[in-house]
Amino acid sequence: xxxxxxxxxxxGNAIVDVxxxxxxxxxxxxxxAKGSMxxxxxxxxxxxxxxMGPGREVSGGSAGNTAAGIAMLGGKAGFIGQVADDQLGDVxxxxxxxxxxxxxxxxRPQAEAPTARCLVLVTPDAQRTMNTFLGAAQNLTVEAxxxxxxxxxxxLYLEGYLWDPERPRAAMVKAIDIAHAAERKVAFTLxxxxxxxxxRDGFLDLLGQGRxxxxxxxxxxxxxxxxxxDLDTAVAAAAAKVPLLVVTRSEHxxxxxxxxxxVDIPAEPVAKVVDTTGAGDLFAAGFLxxxxxxxxxxxxxxxxxxxxxxxISHYGARPEADLKxxxxxxxx
Amino acid sequence: xxxxxxxxxxxGNAIVDVxxxxxxxxxxxxxxAKGSMxxxxxxxxxxxxxxMGPGREVSGGSAGNTAAGIAMLGGKAGFIGQVADDQLGDVxxxxxxxxxxxxxxxxRPQAEAPTARCLVLVTPDAQRTMNTFLGAAQNLTVEAxxxxxxxxxxxLYLEGYLWDPERPRAAMVKAIDIAHAAERKVAFTLxxxxxxxxxRDGFLDLLGQGRxxxxxxxxxxxxxxxxxxDLDTAVAAAAAKVPLLVVTRSEHxxxxxxxxxxVDIPAEPVAKVVDTTGAGDLFAAGFLxxxxxxxxxxxxxxxxxxxxxxxISHYGARPEADLKxxxxxxxx
Numbered sequence: 001x002x003x004x005x006x007x008x009x010x011x012g013n014a015i016v017d018v019x020x021x022x023x024x025x026x027x028x029x030x031x032x033a034k035g036s037m038x039x040x041x042x043x044x045x046x047x048x049x050x051x052m053g054p055g056r057e058v059s060g061g062s063a064g065n066t067a068a069g070i071a072m073l074g075g076k077a078g079f080i081g082q083v084a085d086d087q088l089g090d091v092x093x094x095x096x097x098x099x100x101x102x103x104x105x106x107x108r109p110q111a112e113a114p115t116a117r118c119l120v121l122v123t124p125d126a127q128r129t130m131n132t133f134l135g136a137a138q139n140l141t142v143e144a145x146x147x148x149x150x151x152x153x154x155x156l157y158l159e160g161y162l163w164d165p166e167r168p169r170a171a172m173v174k175a176i177d178i179a180h181a182a183e184r185k186v187a188f189t190l191x192x193x194x195x196x197x198x199x200r201d202g203f204l205d206l207l208g209q210g211r212x213x214x215x216x217x218x219x220x221x222x223x224x225x226x227x228x229x230d231l232d233t234a235v236a237a238a239a240a241k242v243p244l245l246v247v248t249r250s251e252h253x254x255x256x257x258x259x260x261x262x263v264d265i266p267a268e269p270v271a272k273v274v275d276t277t278g279a280g281d282l283f284a285a286g287f288l289x290x291x292x293x294x295x296x297x298x299x300x301x302x303x304x305x306x307x308x309x310x311x312i313s314h315y316g317a318r319p320e321a322d323l324k325x326x327x328x329x330x331x332x
Numbered sequence: 333x334x335x336x337x338x339x340x341x342x343x344g345n346a347i348v349d350v351x352x353x354x355x356x357x358x359x360x361x362x363x364x365a366k367g368s369m370x371x372x373x374x375x376x377x378x379x380x381x382x383x384m385g386p387g388r389e390v391s392g393g394s395a396g397n398t399a400a401g402i403a404m405l406g407g408k409a410g411f412i413g414q415v416a417d418d419q420l421g422d423v424x425x426x427x428x429x430x431x432x433x434x435x436x437x438x439x440r441p442q443a444e445a446p447t448a449r450c451l452v453l454v455t456p457d458a459q460r461t462m463n464t465f466l467g468a469a470q471n472l473t474v475e476a477x478x479x480x481x482x483x484x485x486x487x488l489y490l491e492g493y494l495w496d497p498e499r500p501r502a503a504m505v506k507a508i509d510i511a512h513a514a515e516r517k518v519a520f521t522l523x524x525x526x527x528x529x530x531x532r533d534g535f536l537d538l539l540g541q542g543r544x545x546x547x548x549x550x551x552x553x554x555x556x557x558x559x560x561x562d563l564d565t566a567v568a569a570a571a572a573k574v575p576l577l578v579v580t581r582s583e584h585x586x587x588x589x590x591x592x593x594x595v596d597i598p599a600e601p602v603a604k605v606v607d608t609t610g611a612g613d614l615f616a617a618g619f620l621x622x623x624x625x626x627x628x629x630x631x632x633x634x635x636x637x638x639x640x641x642x643x644i645s646h647y648g649a650r651p652e653a654d655l656k657x658x659x660x661x662x663x664x
Contacts, residue, residue, distance in 0.1 A: 021652065054400075054427035054650060057389035068386075087419040087446070091350075095386035114419070318386060320353065 002154035004184075006102065007075040007292035009153035011145075011175055012063025013137040013161055013168070014081030014105075015116040016088045017277070018055040019315050022121045026052070027129055034123065037130040037192045039164060045133035048119055057088070058316040059095035060118060061137075062159040062191060065278045065317045069285025069307050071099045072323045075292055078102040078149055080175075082140035082168075088115035089136070095318070105144050108136055120277055126312065128277040138165030142174045150175050151182040155214070155288055160191030163199045176211045187214035189284055190221040197224060207241040214291075215242040216284050219249050235262070246301070248283050254305060256287075256297045265301040268309035268330070278317025282307040286327075303327050334486035336516075338434065339407040339624035341485035343477075343507055344395025345469040345493055345500070346413030346437075347448040348420045349609065350387040351647050354453045358384070359461055366455065369462040369524045371496060377465035380451055389420070390648040391427035392450060393469075394491040394523060397610045397649045401617025401639050403431045404655045407624055410434035410481055412507075414472035414500075420447035421468070427650070437476050440468055452609055454647065460609040470497030474506045482507050483514040487546070487620055492523030495531045508543045519546035521616055522553040529556060539573040546623075547574040548616050554579050567594070578633070580615050586637060588619075588629045597633040600641035600662070610649025614639040618659075635659050 027034055030048065040048065059068075061081060070077040079096055083089035085107040092115060096103045116137035121129045140162075150156060156179040162168045176186050188206065190196050196203065203225060206212050215238065219231055222245075228234035231247075239245040239257035248254045253266040286307035290300025310321050359366055362380065372380065391400075393413060402409040411428055415421035417439040424447060428435045448469035453461045472494075482488060488511040494500045508518050520538065522528050528535065535557060538544050547570065551563055554577075560566035563579075571577040571589035580586045585598040618639035622632025642653050 049426060050430075053430050054391065055423070056648060057423060059386065091387070091389060094381060098382075098385050316388060 002292050004152055004154045005076065006078045006149070006153035008067070008070050008155045008157050008288050009078040009080065009150060010063035010067040010157045011080045011162065011172060012159040013061050013116055013134060014064060014083045014092050015061035015118045015132065015137060016092055017058050017060035017118050017120050017317060018049070019058060019120045019122060019275070019277070020053045020055040022053060022123060024123055027121065027123065032121065032129050034129050035127050036194050037132060037161070038194070040131045040133050042133060045117070045119065045131065048131055052119060052121065056315065057091065058318060059092050060278070060317045062161055062189065062281050063157060064096060065281035066157060066285045066288070067096065067101050068099055068318045069282045069323065070289050071101050072319045073285065073289040073303070073307065073327065074324045075289045078153060080105050080140070080144060080146070082136050082144065083107055083115045084110040084113060084136040086110040086114050088117060102149070104146070105140070108139055112136070113139060122275045122277070122315065126273040126276050128275060134165055138167065140168040140171050142171045145171050145175045145178070147178050150178040151184070153184060154292060155185045155187055157187045157284065157288060159189050160195045160199070160203065163202055164195065180211070185213040186211060187216065187284070187288060188212045189216035189280065190225060193220045193224045196221050200225065212242055214244045214246065216246045216248070216280070218280060219247065222247050246287055248280055248308070254283065254301050256301055258297060263297045263301065265298060265305060268305045270309045270313050273312050275315045276312050278311045279308045281317060282311040282319065299331060302331055306330055334624050336484055336486045337408065338410045338481070338485035340399070340402050340487045340489050340620050341410040341412065341482060342395035342399040342489045343412045343494065343504060344491040345393050345448055345466060346396060346415045346424050347393035347450045347464060347469060348424055349390050349392035349450050349452050349649060350381070351390060351452045351454060351607070351609070352385045352387040354385060354455060356455055359453065359455065364453070364461050366461050367459050368526050369464060369493070370526070372463045372465050374465060377449070377451065377463065380463055384451060384453065388647065389423065390650060391424050392610070392649045394493055394521065394613050395489060396428060397613035398489060398617045398620070399428065399433050400431055400650045401614045401655065402621050403433050404651045405617065405621040405635070405639065405659065406656045407621045410485060412437050412472070412476060412478070414468045414476065415439055415447045416442040416445060416468040418442040418446050420449065434481070436478070437472070440471055444468070445471060454607045454609070458605040458608050458644065460607060466497055470499065472500040472503050474503045477503050477507045477510070479510050482510040483516070485516060486624060487517045487519055489519045489616065489620060491521050492527045492531070492535065495534055496527065512543070517545040518543060519548065519620060520544045521548035521612065522557060525552045525556045528553050532557065544574055546576045546578065548578045548580070548612070550580045550582070550612060578619055580612055580640070586615065586633050588633055590629060595629045595633065597630060597637060600637045602641045602645055605644050607647045608644050610643045611640045613649060614643040614651065631663060634663055638662055
């Protein structure tokens, strides 16, 4: 592991997922684009919640899921994200702290905004369609960034979703600058094609300014970012903008490009894909764990694939099996 | 189905389950009796929650689970139970209403007591150990019993757990008397052996007064109630006290005794038992659904076994599969 106190410090939207099994006709009736994440306001969240079926509440949030994966793989993880002083805030803080993640972001009053929730609709094909009410999460300010904590982490990991709300965007840039001043690595995920469409210029600026050392994307996101029509061209174009590019390809595996060298790996076998929520988040967790352990690219990619395969085999975006044991068994 | 507006009206503690996978050593360290339900106060709930692992929140409560099962089997179900006007109260109300259950109990202020939660610790052997903080649930009063609703249900179903808190006990007795005055059936479950130990005299009085028409128990509970040492003797003794006795026997199936006639059925096959929380609740749901459909005892028992088998195959005490389709497939 790294010689810093933390291997990875993740910053992201602190969100409780409300997961509900549904069918395609419900998505059609509600006019929802399958597989996407959209932001909803309180009224729309209430309306959609009223129409959807029973849910199970599980802590989520992209970077929070990644932190959970890193901790469950035996790494030292931290998390910064904003919850309110309400019951869902209790749930979020409990879940993240109970697996050994350092989480000390002071809560904000529920009266200002309640803890964020994401209404996750899972169709029989295991795809998830997400409707996020950001609530308190959008009120993460630069003051919530603990400078010492950022300096104490070998890698700072940020989610592209965090670019959506205004104040967290500034907090993220501040954290990047602290990390780089302390000669730490900065990793960033593009999160979602719609997110890339909303913030392409901002994301390209981050890359152009050298603010990102490791970029995570899936196939659709790397195509959206580069505007290229085929994957290989898009990968080459994106890899030219960042020292280390990691692209996940669902059932086709994953690849990484570093210093002009490209490594491809196949996907891990999964008996039954139940809910793809968190696949990318857990892939990032596995990859970053491998990097923190000083493993080569191909092994880091495989740990990512093993962690992703676990999380898509059940409902919810946090691992349930013993990830460390799984990696030891499959990778040695 | 019945000619009343509702097939079954369930009254019980309205509880959100916080389900966490754990191991036997955790139960030992905490001094918890595996498989039991104990009541905890707010301080103990907070302490235990702090020590336990990450959870998933799913609406539960014994009679609430039974109502959910009945609704998902196509029956018309109602539920009476007390939640607070807090986020977990929102979750509870949403989950029960979203599957078509009539639920109109007015909420009480969170400042009085928050919505009840049950910390459910599930060990690798699929047994659940429950720690219930009753919160708002113990403040269900007789005023919450809607006389018209009770009269409109063919069967009133009550959980033994409801005998623990003082005010709901009175509410339960009032509901029984309304139901019987309207010539409705009253069903009652003994809930838990510790619950029987706490309230044996109260339960025997209910039976002696003819206030119960259908009694549900598992093997341990029927032994505890009657004080007999072997199952057949205990079943005969309990059957003498109630018109219809139903006893669940886990992997040994179930039996019913009515008018001196005993019917036994085997358990349904389950690929993998994950979490036994809710097995008894869903058995009751299936059995009562069968009765409401006018089916014979053996078929009612089998619907109970099918519903129980579904709920123990995953975490959480509410059905996830299409129970109606399952019953149609297995029973015709």
